[in-house]
Amino acid sequence: MKILVIATWYPHEENPAEAPFNAEHVEAIRGQGHQVRVVHVRLGTALPMPRAANGEWEGVPVRRLLADPRRPATLLACERLLAREMAWADLVHTMAFSSILLAVPAWSARTSVGRGSPWVHTEHWNGVVNPASVSPLWEKLSGLRRLLRFPHVVTGVTTQLSREMQRFARPHAARVVPCVVKGRGPVAPSVFGSPLWLVAVGGLIARKRPLAAIETIAWLRDHGTDAHLTWVGEGPLRAECEALVSKLGLADRVTLAGSVRPAEVAEHLSAADLFFLPTAQENFFTSAAEALAAGRPVVATQVGGFSDYADASNSRLVEDVTPAVLGRAVMEAADAFRTVPAEEIAAPIRARFAPGAVGALFDEAYAAAIARA
Secondary structure, three states: OEEHHHEEOOOEEOOOOOHHHHHHHHHHHHOOOOEEEEEEEEEEOOOOOOOOEEEOOOEEEEEEEEEEEOOOOHHHHHHHHHHHHHHHEEEEEHHHHHHHHOOOHHHHHHHOOOOOOOOEEEEHHHHHHHHHHHHHHHHHHHHHHHHHHOOEEEEOOOOOHHHHHHHOOOOOOEEOOOOOOHHHHOOOOOOOOOOOOEEOOOOOOOHOHHHHHHHHHHHHHHHHEEEEEEEOOOOOOOOHHHHHHHHHHOOOOOEEEEEEOOHHHHHHHHHEEEEEEEOOOOOHHHHHHHHHHOOOOOEEEOOOOHHHHOOOOEEEEEEEEEEEEEHHHHHHHHHHOOOOOHHHHHHHHHOOOOOOHHHHHHHHHHHHHHHHO
16 A cells, blocks of 8 residues: 655654654554655744755655744645645555644545545654643643544554543544564673663653662662663753762762664663663653563553553562662562573563564554545
């Protein structure tokens, strides 16, 4: 089939790390033999436009354009382009909630004259599940989630997200299609020696709770466990984190690695014994899934849909974020998984979230949308 993907977030040369999960979903779709075009619409001007308006990303044709509500001409140009691209496509596939806002006018106009396409929407955004976690403004505007009624099928990357989407979607329209998680190379065995090596992957932002993670390393030290944390990621809390590391005397036990390339992230995961991140809110939690795919058990807070795949067989999830609770969870995980082969932890994740497995789920969603259209 010819699939038109409309996304308001998509990787580009200036920022290859922008919504890589969308590009990975496109790869999974193409792997099923479909022909895919992407229209990447930069909605508003909060972020700069990519310099290349047309081109390819990983072999996929991508057209990029601006749609700024303060410049109506850009919105009209966007709708004209989307209508032309929809005429080419057998099926429309939007990715990210804001892309629905852009797709509705062109899709509705074509549908009103009997030329509408089957429509599948894929959601990754936590704002659909928990609007208050995004901003007070979005909490007030969250009734816009009723726009989920337009697509014939909606998919969420977790069960939690899909259940919430179903409240606003057509009857029985929601289903789970997870993110793609690739195993990068062979699984390296864990060591679980001294020190115990922990790794976190995420921004140094309040929602990821890096300060709580640092305090936990101090608690472990004070209770006789030699542990080292490498935090991979950058953010506005770096200075505060550095000050806390200095205050607690943890310069030799905490490394703030900053932003690194994906291959280096994989190296940090393989060098660790456990993945540890006391996050305040997640959805699919890709970095945790990637850790499991590398054979590294997860210690985290139980705050999102990633409990779809993170359970007692490979993780320790806790409700509280005090250093004592987190520290005991780290110690319990080390004891529980010390003798479990890393490949035994990695294999189910690599199979479940492989591009082929995810692509097959999208094929089922496409068949359901076509049947409903």
